[in-house]
Each structure stands twice: as C-alpha cells, then as structure tokens.
Amino acid sequence: MTALRSVVLGCGSYLPERILTNAELASQIDTSDEWIVQRTGIRQRHIAAEGEFTSHLAINAARSALANAGVDAQSIDLIVLATSTPDNTFPATAVAVQNGLGIHHGAAFDLQAVCSGFVFALATADNFLRSGTFKRALVIGAETFSRILDWNDRGTCVLFGDGAGAVVLEAQEQSGLSSDRGILTAHLRSDGQHKSKLYVDGGPSSTKTVGYLRMEGREVFKHAVGMITDVIVAAFEATGLTADDIAWFVPHQANKRIIDASAHKLHIAPQKVVLTVDRHGNTSAASIPLALAVAVGDGRIKRGDLVLLEAMGGGFTWGSVLIRW
Incomplete structure (x- = not known):
C-alpha cells in the first residue's frame, strides 16, 4: 500500500542583525543575566530593526529554505505562514511573502496558533499535500514579538525575540510505512x-x-x-x-x-x-x-x-x- 507523504526538501532561517543581550536588558530594567539564565536558559535574543516587518523576516527565511532545497520559488503552490504578529490586520502577511517571492499562483494564508503555530501550519500543509490539492509548499514561522512586549514588564520582556524559519515540503509517494520519509x-x-x-x-x-x-x-x-x-x-x-x-x-x-x-x-x-x-x-x-x-x-x-x-x-x-x- 502506497501513501502520499509531505517530504521536507529543505529548510532555512533569518534573524535580525540586532542582538539584545541580558546585560543590556539589565541596564534598562530590574533584572540580571544570572536571574534570566537561571530561570529560562536565555542569554540573548534578536530584535527586528525599525521598518523591518514580519514579512521581511519571512521572505528572507523562505529564500534561505528554497536555496537549501534547491528548488525555484515558482514551483511553490502553497504558502502557510504561522504568525501572531502580522504586518497588518489584513491582508494576510503570507500574501506579502508570496508577492515578495514573485509568486502569483496558488494560495497563501496566515495561521494563528501562537507558539504552536509552526506545528499547526505543518499539519495544515500536510493535509493539503496528502489530499493532492497542492504539490509543493512553503511552511513558515515568522514573528516580531518585540512589537507586542511591555518593556517595563521584566517577567515577559526578557523572554521573547524576533526571527523567522521555513521549510519546503513536497508531496511524494511513499510506502505507507513508518520507515517513510x-x-x-x-x-x-x-x-x-x-x-x-x-x-x-x-x-x-x-x-x-x-x-x-x-x-x-x-x-x-x-x-x-x-x-x-x-x-x-x-x-x-x-x-x-x-x-x-x-x-x-x-x-x-x-x-x-x-x-x-x-x-x-x-x-x-x-x-x-x-x-x-x-x-x-x-x-x-x-x-x-x-x-x-x-x-x-x-x-x-x-x-x-x-x-x-x-x-x-x-x-x-x-x-x-x-x-x-
């Protein structure tokens, strides 16, 4: 018995240039590197620049994933973007990514499940690919959480950072066993x-x-x-x-x-x-x-x-x- 599986062809990522260390945070709020590391394991995080949007991070991560997979953007017919920090209330940030990659066919939409978003997005794309509706998908997780943080709240502002990652999935016929890719x-x-x-x-x-x-x-x-x-x-x-x-x-x-x-x-x-x-x-x-x-x-x-x-x-x-x- 054969089955369609969503196979990972490649992955990529993008992080904003600015790095915010615990020491820098400690100079701004009542916290310390020791306190943050002991409770969370976090030592630094990346922060998006002024004018650098979630879509910009996502486009860069998508390009990285496409290069890693060795496939052309025009072969993508589905984009699922997991984010809780979209560029706009609407349209979906995914369509900005689609346009930024020069893709004008297929479907692109956002998915919102907060920190579980990428897992939910993978599962969603997998169902579309296994059904035969689409052939090749970009699944992206991209966030600019620095834009929704209260920088006076030391319990939350030390935890979060900005960045984006992506994978390219392709529907491929496999054996239907747990040994499948x-x-x-x-x-x-x-x-x-x-x-x-x-x-x-x-x-x-x-x-x-x-x-x-x-x-x-x-x-x-x-x-x-x-x-x-x-x-x-x-x-x-x-x-x-x-x-x-x-x-x-x-x-x-x-x-x-x-x-x-x-x-x-x-x-x-x-x-x-x-x-x-x-x-x-x-x-x-x-x-x-x-x-x-x-x-x-x-x-x-x-x-x-x-x-x-x-x-x-x-x-x-x-x-x-x-x-x-």
Missing part, C-alpha cells in the same frame, strides 16, 4: 479555558489597539510538560515508534527548564535535544524552524533521521509532528 503523524490540541494565562490585552474587535503580551508564568509552566507529553505519546501510539527511535527532539524554544523536564519525562536523552533558546529566546512560531535550520546547518539532522517536533502556546494550543527527514 516525510511527515508520519501530527497531533493538535487546544483548550480555550486557559486564555487568561497567556494572551495579548488588545485587538481590533475588543480594544481597537494592538495590546501587549501578558503571561502568568507559573501557570504556563505548570501545564506545559503534561500537555507536551500528551501529544508526543499520541505520536508514538499512532506510529508504533518510541523515544528510543527518535534521532532528534526539536521542541518549541520557550524555556530550558520546560524543555529539560519534558525530555526527562519522555525518556529522551539530553544529547538528542536541539537547544537554541539561549541564542534566540522565545521566537514563538519561528522557534522550531529556527532550531531545525541550526541543526540541519551544523550537520546534526541528516536524511533518514526521525525528528520529533512539539510546541505549546497561548490559547492554550499544543501539538506534535513526527517527521522522517
């Missing part, structure tokens, strides 16, 4: 009763403003590990694979303590975990593709490797994707 399974969840624990206090319909990010950090931490475990166990059950089969675990880069606790609970060896939170901070929907680009670029992730992705974000939303590279 491509996306093997995806599991998505959400529960809106937790909205008040992580949200932005503005929006066009409610306040007619953009608003600022607000978070109850302890509450988020309390729920994170259990929710992450839920969707990863579901991935293992769906495929018959186990933690021992995983070559690389690429989690959402929110907090090193959450990542460490999740890996420990799932019996995933520390040396299999890809960590970039120290360099990037929490870049929301961009964090997983940024981490993927680092691990592919330095040679860790190779063709045939089983790669486990997971994320949790505001909503709450959470999800996992299991891919054979």
